[in-house]
Amino acid sequence: MSKFSTRKEIIEDKNAGTGVIEAANAIASGLIIMGAVTGEGQTGMNGYLSALMFWAIGQVGVIIITLVYNLITPYNVHEEIEKDNVAVGIGFAGVIVAIANLIFFAIKGDFEGWSETFINIGFEVGIGILMLPVFRFIADKVLLPGQKLTDELVNQEKPNVGAGIIEAFAYIGGSVLITWCI
Numbered sequence: 301m302s303k304f305s306t307r308k309e310i311i312e313d314k315n316a317g318t319g320v321i322e323a324a325n326a327i328a329s330g331l332i333i334m335g336a337v338t339g340e341g342q343t344g345m346n347g348y349l350s351a352l353m354f355w356a357i358g359q360v361g362v363i364i365i366t367l368v369y370n371l372i373t374p375y376n377v378h379e380e381i382e383k384d385n386v387a388v389g390i391g392f393a394g395v396i397v398a399i400a401n402l403i404f405f406a407i408k409g410d411f412e413g414w415s416e417t418f419i420n421i422g423f424e425v426g427i428g429i430l431m432l433p434v435f436r437f438i439a440d441k442v443l444l445p446g447q448k449l450t451d452e453l454v455n456q457e458k459p460n461v462g463a464g465i466i467e468a469f470a471y472i473g474g475s476v477l478i479t480w481c482i
Contacts, residue, residue: 333351
């Protein structure tokens with residue numbers, strides 16, 4: 301959300317899409333913090349440092365996924381959100397929460413070593429990157445049969461918020477399914 305002022309969008313423009321994304325960022329940070337402080341293995345200052353490191357790595361993972369998401373959508377996410385497109389904001393928020401859930405799953409539990417944790421995070425974020433287009437396809441073809449998700453989100457006079465909700469929960473549900481299967 302670095303391409304515009306979130307404060308201006310939320311306060312002055314009353315942009316609900318930006319508000320939903322900021323809420324998703326708060327949920328994502330909470331999930332990552334919860335994963336970073338869960339488990340045993342490091343105590344004292346080392347425990348605080350590892351929790352801080354895991355939180356920072358988790359934030360980088362979320363940023364990477366949001367950049368990838370912008371690449372796989374046939375529209376510019378930031379431009380749509382700035383145009384007060386709530387449906388796109390909701391879909392984007394779903395991506396943020398979904399990847400944070402995968403990162404939470406990768407870093408939670410007892411600390412067994414930096415290399416093992418980095419491998420777990422890389423694996424989970426990698427799965428997220430690979431599955432993002434799959435979840436979008438499922439939302440497009442299975443959950444919205446006969447309609448194109450992109451048309452519902454951006455190619456109408458009034459974007460379809462319901463389609464944005466379906467997209468968001470396809471990502472979140474997919475992340476829960478992945479963590480359940482691993």
